[in-house]
Amino acid sequence: MRVIVLGAGVVGxxxxxxxxxxxxxxxxxxxxxxxxxxASYGNAGGLCPGFSGPWASPGVLRKGLGWLLKKNAPLAFxxxxxxxxxxxxxxxxxxxxxxxxARNKARMQRIAHYSQARLIxxxxxxxxxxxxxxxxxxxxxxxxxxxDLAAAExxxxxxxxxxxxxxxLAGNDQLVALDPALAGSAQHFVGGLLLPGDASGDSHKFSxxxxxxxxxRGVEFRYGQRIxxxxxxxxxxxxxxxxxxxxxxxxxxxxxxxxxxKLLKPWRIRLPIRPVKGYxxxxxxxxxxxxxxxxxMDEQHKTFVARLGDRIRIAGMAEISxxxxxxxxxxxxxxxxxLEELYPGVAAFSDAEFWSGxxxxxxxxxxxxxxxxxxxxxxxxxxxxxxxxxxCGTGRIVADIVSxxxxxxxxxxxxxxxFGKAVIG
Numbered sequence: 455m456r457v458i459v460l461g462a463g464v465v466g467x468x469x470x471x472x473x474x475x476x477x478x479x480x481x482x483x484x485x486x487x488x489x490x491x492x493a494s495y496g497n498a499g500g501l502c503p504g505f506s507g508p509w510a511s512p513g514v515l516r517k518g519l520g521w522l523l524k525k526n527a528p529l530a531f532x533x534x535x536x537x538x539x540x541x542x543x544x545x546x547x548x549x550x551x552x553x554x555x556a557r558n559k560a561r562m563q564r565i566a567h568y569s570q571a572r573l574i575x576x577x578x579x580x581x582x583x584x585x586x587x588x589x590x591x592x593x594x595x596x597x598x599x600x601x602d603l604a605a606a607e608x609x610x611x612x613x614x615x616x617x618x619x620x621x622x623l624a625g626n627d628q629l630v631a632l633d634p635a636l637a638g639s640a641q642h643f644v645g646g647l648l649l650p651g652d653a654s655g656d657s658h659k660f661s662x663x664x665x666x667x668x669x670x671r672g673v674e675f676r677y678g679q680r681i682x683x684x685x686x687x688x689x690x691x692x693x694x695x696x697x698x699x700x701x702x703x704x705x706x707x708x709x710x711x712x713x714x715x716k717l718l719k720p721w722r723i724r725l726p727i728r729p730v731k732g733y734x735x736x737x738x739x740x741x742x743x744x745x746x747x748x749x750x751m752d753e754q755h756k757t758f759v760a761r762l763g764d765r766i767r768i769a770g771m772a773e774i775s776x777x778x779x780x781x782x783x784x785x786x787x788x789x790x791x792x793l794e795e796l797y798p799g800v801a802a803f804s805d806a807e808f809w810s811g812x813x814x815x816x817x818x819x820x821x822x823x824x825x826x827x828x829x830x831x832x833x834x835x836x837x838x839x840x841x842x843x844x845x846c847g848t849g850r851i852v853a854d855i856v857s858x859x860x861x862x863x864x865x866x867x868x869x870x871x872x873f874g875k876a877v878i879g
Contacts, residue, residue: 457856458483458694458703460681460717463494464657465841466709467664468849469834471576473707474673476857481674481701482665483694488677490661493711493841496734496809497657498769499760500749501573501843502593503566504619504649507559508819509772509838510549513605526788528756532731532775539774542728545817558819561867563617565820566840568863569847570651576846580667586660587763591748593652594624594632596643598754603645606753610647622648635746640795654749654760657842676701681710681717688721690829705856707832712777712814714835721828723870724877727836729777729812734769735789736762736809737801744800757792766801768793772813772839781810813839823848824855824869827878832856833870 455478459470462484473480486492514529521527549558577583597603607623614621624646630637632648665675678698684706685693693702708714712729739745745766750759757770768789786808793801816822816836821844823834834852837844851861851868870877 455479455704455856456481456702457705457707458701459707459709460694461709461711462486462489462661462665462675462677463492463709463711463841464490464661464845465494465711465834465837465848467661467668468845469707469709469852470668470673471664472850472853473856474668474671476853478857479672480668481676481703483679483681483696483701484675484677485680486677488662489665489675490658493811493813494657494661496736496767496769496807496811497732497842498734498758498839499654499656499762499767499842500593500758501570501653501655502649503563503570503843504614504621504652505593505595505751506562506566506840506843508549508555508562509815510546510558510817510819511555512550512552515547515550526771526785528770529772530774532773532778533780534776534778535774536776539728539776542726542817543774545726549818554818557867559613561820562840564863565847565868566843569844572846572850582663585663586656588653588655589749589761590653592648592650593654593749593751594629595647595649595751595753596629597645597647598641598643600644602753606647614649619649620651622650624648633746633748633750635744635797635800638744638798640798652749654762655842656762657845684717684721684831686828691831703830705830705832707834707852707856709834711835711841712812714814714833718826721831722878723826723828725822725835726817726873726877727814727822728774730815730838731771731773731775731778731810732769732813732839733771733781733785733789733808733810734767735786735793735806736765736767737793737803737806739764739766739800740802741800744797746797750796752792752796755792757789759793759796766793766797777812779810779812781808785810814841815839820868821848822868822870823851824865826870
């Protein structure tokens with residue numbers, strides 16, 4: 455079967471991999487000049503099934519008003535905010551209720567752990583890991599505020615226990631033993647939560663390597679293809695039109711990140727996906743002895759630090775600003791200050807790469823997978839900040855659905871159906 459995958463981010467490339475493994479003739483269309491040049495390029499690098507969960511949570515609702523008044527807050531409005539963002543936020547707030555949060559977190563945990571298993575399989579089958587700076591040494595969440603630590607003990611830890619996820623609470627006197635590089639930190643932390651099963655890696659490198667592997671095995675990657683429209687009769691698609699070409703297909707998978715909603719609007723599908731901007735700063739490591747031995751999440755600032763080979767990256771912030779791609783100097787300075795206070799002297803900032811990307815966020819958290827009301831049109835979209843964590847799992851699931859197979863994972867709450875008539879028509 456001729457299958458077109460729209461988008462060559464980490465989600466699109468992994469989808470192409472599983473489709474190729476299933477025996478399909480696959481073409482990937484991408485408007486950029488190579489794989490993973492959008493949200494997959496400079497993301498935090500976390501592969502975090504243990505921490506996987508929706509941003510719409512009771513804690514975010516409680517802290518949100520204070521954040522809106524704070525410079526460089528974890529959640530903020532930017533200059534490009536649009537009316538569609540305000541409508542999306544109404545649904546986001548509704549999903550902050552405790553019952554909705556618990557439901558959505560369980561759904562995201564299910565897909566994240568399934569995806570972790572698929573990534574381990576892929577690493578084994580292809581002999582990979584080092585080629586994309588994979589580091590399976592765990593993730594340590596750091597707490598500065600005793601209230602945040604207490605909330606984790608009564609909330610996150612119970613969820614982890616119920617799910618059977620390996621974890622360990624650590625007092626402030628145990629943190630340096632877990633990550634010796636914290637001995638030089640200028641900050642005082644009251645404790646931490648270690649998830650030894652989580653990991654980190656470079657999704658851009660991974661996507662490049664997998665695209666090269668697929669290209670050598672017959673998968674066609676067409677770059678510089680700005681997608682204009684789906685071709686069909688309103689009930690079924692049979693191809694894709696780009697700015698330069700037209701492509702026939704027996705099936706089309708939309709893996710376009712934040713751009714997916716615009717493409718599907720003429721087909722009377724209103725995807726509840728909006729871009730939420732994030733920032734990262736990636737620098738050369740000056741001294742390996744000063745670099746972290748595992749990935750670290752700073753709970754107060756909602757920043758994530760990952761060691762990627764001879765580089766170190768800090769990422770964070772969620773800015774609701776439409777499709778604005780500007781890079782304010784103040785955001786760069788903020789990330790540099792946070793990294794320097796955690797690991798003084800670790801990074802060479804003179805040639806550091808400052809980046810921003812648009813996370814494709816659903817208002818409830820989980821991605822949208824599988825069939826649509828339009829025949830032969832499939833979705834693998836809306837992964838938010840968890841695209842790297844969920845990519846292998848969702849790629850396998852969508853490839854199974856396209857192939858007419860029943861996926862290994864229960865899809866309850868992971869398809870377009872969960873939104874009902876609110877997004878159709």
